[in-house]
Amino acid sequence: MFYLSQLQGAPVEDSHGVRIGKISDLLVFRDDPSPRGIFLIEGLDNGSWYAPAAGVNWSEHTLHLPFSVSQLETAEQELSPRQVALVREVLDKQVIDLARKKPVRVNDICIGDDWHVLGIDNSPLGLMRRLAPPWLLGIRSKHTPASFIPWERIELICQPQEEMQDEIQPAPASAAGLPIISQPSHSTGGQLAELHPADIADIVHQLTASEGAHLIEGLDNELAADTFEEIDTDRQVQILEKISTQRAVDILEAMGPDEAADLLAKLPEERAQELLQLMTPEESEDVQDLLEYKENSAGGLMTTDYIALNASRLVSEALEAVRASIQDDIRAAYVYCVPDETQDENPLLGVVSIWDLLSASPNQHLHELMETDIIAVRTDTEPHIVAETMAKYNLLAVPVVNPAGFLEGIVTVDDALDVLLPNARKRKPRRMY
Numbered sequence: 001m002f003y004l005s006q007l008q009g010a011p012v013e014d015s016h017g018v019r020i021g022k023i024s025d026l027l028v029f030r031d032d033p034s035p036r037g038i039f040l041i042e043g044l045d046n047g048s049w050y051a052p053a054a055g056v057n058w059s060e061h062t063l064h065l066p067f068s069v070s071q072l073e074t075a076e077q078e079l080s081p082r083q084v085a086l087v088r089e090v091l092d093k094q095v096i097d098l099a100r101k102k103p104v105r106v107n108d109i110c111i112g113d114d115w116h117v118l119g120i121d122n123s124p125l126g127l128m129r130r131l132a133p134p135w136l137l138g139i140r141s142k143h144t145p146a147s148f149i150p151w152e153r154i155e156l157i158c159q160p161q162e163e164m165q166d167e168i169q170p171a172p173a174s175a176a177g178l179p180i181i182s183q184p185s186h187s188t189g190g191q192l193a194e195l196h197p198a199d200i201a202d203i204v205h206q207l208t209a210s211e212g213a214h215l216i217e218g219l220d221n222e223l224a225a226d227t228f229e230e231i232d233t234d235r236q237v238q239i240l241e242k243i244s245t246q247r248a249v250d251i252l253e254a255m256g257p258d259e260a261a262d263l264l265a266k267l268p269e270e271r272a273q274e275l276l277q278l279m280t281p282e283e284s285e286d287v288q289d290l291l292e293y294k295e296n297s298a299g300g301l302m303t304t305d306y307i308a309l310n311a312s313r314l315v316s317e318a319l320e321a322v323r324a325s326i327q328d329d330i331r332a333a334y335v336y337c338v339p340d341e342t343q344d345e346n347p348l349l350g351v352v353s354i355w356d357l358l359s360a361s362p363n364q365h366l367h368e369l370m371e372t373d374i375i376a377v378r379t380d381t382e383p384h385i386v387a388e389t390m391a392k393y394n395l396l397a398v399p400v401v402n403p404a405g406f407l408e409g410i411v412t413v414d415d416a417l418d419v420l421l422p423n424a425r426k427r428k429p430r431r432m433y
Helices: 086-090 124-131 134-142 197-205 209-217 221-228 233-240 245-254 257-266 269-278 281-291 315-327 354-359 383-393 413-420
Strands: 011-013 019-029 038-043 048-052 057-059 062-064 083-085 094-097 102-105 108-111 117-121 148-150 154-156 307-310 334-338 350-353 397-401 407-412
Touching (some): 019 086, 117 124, 197 221, 315 354, 334 407
Parallel strands (some): 011 062
Antiparallel strands (some): 011 019, 019 083, 057 062, 094 102
16 A cells, blocks of 8 residues: 555656656546546646556665656646645645544545555554654554545545536547546436434534535535525535625525525625525525515514415315425425415414324315414514413424515424524534424
C-alpha cells in the first residue's frame, strides 16, 4: 500500500529512463467506489501531462512510465465535473464519514498496489507521515492506519458537480490510445442522499457555511429542501448567501411555505424580494401571505399546506384528496370542513381526523363525521399559547382563524414543539404525519 504523501512530489521517468518531471497530483472520478488514479505530472520545462496509472511502476521512490512524453496527454483542458484532484481538493480537507455521519479531516490517502484509491487516513500518524522522514516512523508508515476509512464510505465536500448531459460523447483518445482525462465513470448514485435529512443537517452544522453550501448544492431539490428545514435559521441564511440565486429559488419552492417564509424574513429585504419575484406565482403568493404576520404569533407559525374540503364531500372523495396531498408532500393529520373549498375565505365548520376517515364508510358525508366543537387559535395568538393548546388537547395540528372566523392556516406539532424547546435545541423535528 502507498500513501499520497509518499507520491506527491516524487520524480517521474519515461520509458527510456529519462526524468521528465514530478508527481503533482492524483485525479480520480468522484462517483467511482474504487477509483484508479490518473497522475498529473508537472514537467521540468513548466509543461504538464496526464498519465493513467495502468502499467506504471513504482520503485526506488520513483514513478516509471511505460511510454514516452510524446504519448502523454497535455494537461491543458479543465477537469470533468466528475473528477477530483486528491492533493488540491481532498488532502487536508474535510470529507463526510457516511457510517459515523460526521465530517473528518483527511490527513493522508491510502492507495493500493494496483493504484486504486483504498481510503483515507484520519490518524495523527497520517499527518506525521508528511512531516517526518520515513526512517523516523519505521514500519508503522507502511501498515494500514488505525483510523482508516474506506473510500466507498466517504462523501467528498468539493465544488458541487454540474448537471451532466444525458448522453456524453466520448472524447478522443491520446496519441497512445490512453484513456482521455474527460472520460466519465459510471455513477454510483450519491450515498449522502441515503441519509436522513436530519443527519445531513447535523453534518452541515459541523461544517463551514461554504462547505455546507457545497453539500446542499450536491443534493436534489427535494432532499435539499428537507435538509434545509432541519437547519438552524441563521445557518440557513449563511448558506443561502453562498449558493446561486436559481438554486436558492428551487430550494425555497420545494420547502413548506411556512419554512420558506421564516427563512426569507431573516434575509435583507432586497434579497428576499429578488427571490420572491423569481419563484412561481403560486409558491410566491403563499409565502408572501405568511410574511404579513408577525413572527411571534400563530400567523407567523402557521403553514398554508392543509386540506380543506366541502362538508358535503364523501369520505371516499376525502381519502382521494389525502392521497393526492401526499404527492405534494403534504402529510395532513386532519381534513378541515368548509362551505366552499373553491373560495379563498371560508368559515371553519368542522374537523375530521384521518383516523376517522379510515374507519368510516366510503359513502358517508364529512358533515356526518366532523367534530364541530372546534379547538382553534387566532392569527394573533402568542406561540406559547398555541403550543399549550395543542398539548392540552393532544392535537397534531391546530387550525388558525382570523377575527371573522375564516380559516387562514394550521400550526403543526413540529412547529409547536419548536416553540417549547430551548434556543439551543431549536432544530426542526421531521414531520411525522
